[in-house]
Amino acid sequence: MTTASDSAPVRPDAPEPSRGLTEIADIVTPFAVRAAATLRLADHIAAGHTRLPDLAEVAGADPQALARLLRFLTCRDIFAEPEPGTYALTELAGELLSGHPANLRQWLDADEVAGRLDTTFPYLVDAVRSGTPVHEKVHGAPFWADLGASPARTESFDRLMAQVSQSTRGIGTVYDWAGVRHVVDVGGGTGALLREILQAHPHLRGTVADQAGSVAEARRYLAAHGLGDRADAAVHDMFDHLPAADACLLSRVLADWDDESAERILRTCAAAVPEGGRVLIAERVLPGEPAPGTPDTAEDLAETRRLTSHDLRMLVLLGGRKRSVADYARLAGRAGLTLHTSHRLPGGATVMEFRSGSTP
Known part of the structure; x- marks a missing residue:
């Protein structure tokens, strides 16, 4: 019997493909790791289920198929097999534990909302060709509509976003809130970020402006933390419209949108604040261009790698994009706003302060 690989012509002088690029492009490894995360193999092994039959039973997996998965993963030092049919955690596998601070297992779990989002990536080429998101093509509805259609997906997404929100940690203390009496947190979700700000500044009042489901939860959350007054x-x-305030805060909002939509949001914010009022954008930003002759630092390169990955996620899911401070300044300028200051927060995001109708 002839297989597809048997029939493929082989040139004796054909060069071997680059091992590095082959490993980078390998599609099996990321899905094998996601299978391990979804089956909670690290959790089960840590709980003492180290022998294959026991591990397969507790994981709900076929023993022979699980052995093949673990053989693949142990060859790559993600798990260890100290003796035949007995498995142990490596340092990498330890990062798949449910209690690990990085919470990586949840991001890789194919049964969680993150796994649903990952299924859009086979259509990345369509997004690149069109410049538009492909979530609706894959799941039958745009991202936000699809998310809102399932309470389970919404709950899973909220848990993921609770981790992402750590990037804006410190905004209540690093940024100078003097001169602000009332702040509107646009798209503020459950109100966790507004709580941090108000608790650090007793003179402030705040409003979460969001959709109905989030608003109900935000009211409960803020009241539970003693901020109902x-x-x-x-x-x-x-x-369309936002309540009048001294400052509008857009935290992790604009990266979800294309430039035209982001500009509309900024115009709405500008209309809600008085002359000289503040519009604050808090986002993880792409590093700016280094000065001539100054190479990127290792930290800049690492951050750029992370953010370019997030940037492609924004493309396929929402049609949004990651931006630099200069990108935001140009975008805000078209909405009648001028960059006043910017500060890097301890959590990694940058808070940019724009003024309405002001000049540099």
Whole structure:
């Protein structure tokens, strides 16, 4: 019987492909790691289920198929096999434990919302060709509509975003809130970020402006933290109208949108604040161009790698994009806003302060 690989012509002088590029392009490894995360193999092994039959039973897997998966992963030092049919954790496998601070297992779990999002990536080439998201093509609805259609997906997504929100940690203390009396957190979700700000500045009042489901939760959350007298939440469309305030905060919002949509949001914010009022953008930003003759630092390169990965996620899922401070300044300028200051936060995001109707 002839197989596809048997029939492929082989040139005796054909060069071997680059091993490095082959490993980078390998599609099996990322899915094998996701299978291990979904089956919670690290958790089960840590709990003492180290022998194959026991591990397969507790993981709900076929023993022979699981052995093949683990053979693949142990060859790559993701798990260890100290003796035949007995498995142990390596340092890498330890990062798949549910209790690990990085919470990587949840991001790799194929049964969670993150796994659903990952299924859009086989259509990356379509997104690159069109410049538009492909989530609807894969799942039958745009990202936000698909998410809202399932309480389970919404709950899974909220848990993921609770981890992402750590990037804005410190905004209540690093940024100078003097002169602000009322801040509107646009798309503020459950109100966790507004709580951090208000607790650090007793003179401030705040409003979460979001969709109905988030607003109800934000009201409960803020009241539970003793802020019911200084904070509220209200349903508002950030493309249309926002309540009047001294400052509008857009934390991890604009990266979800293309330039045209982001500019509309910024115009709505500019209309909600007085002359000289503040519009604050808090996002992880792409590093700017280094000065001539100054190479990128290792930290800049590592951050760029992370953010370019997030940038492609924004493309396939939402049509949004990651931007640099200069990108945001140009975008905000078209909405009548001028960059005043920017500060890097301890969590990794940058808070950029723009002023309405002001000059540099």
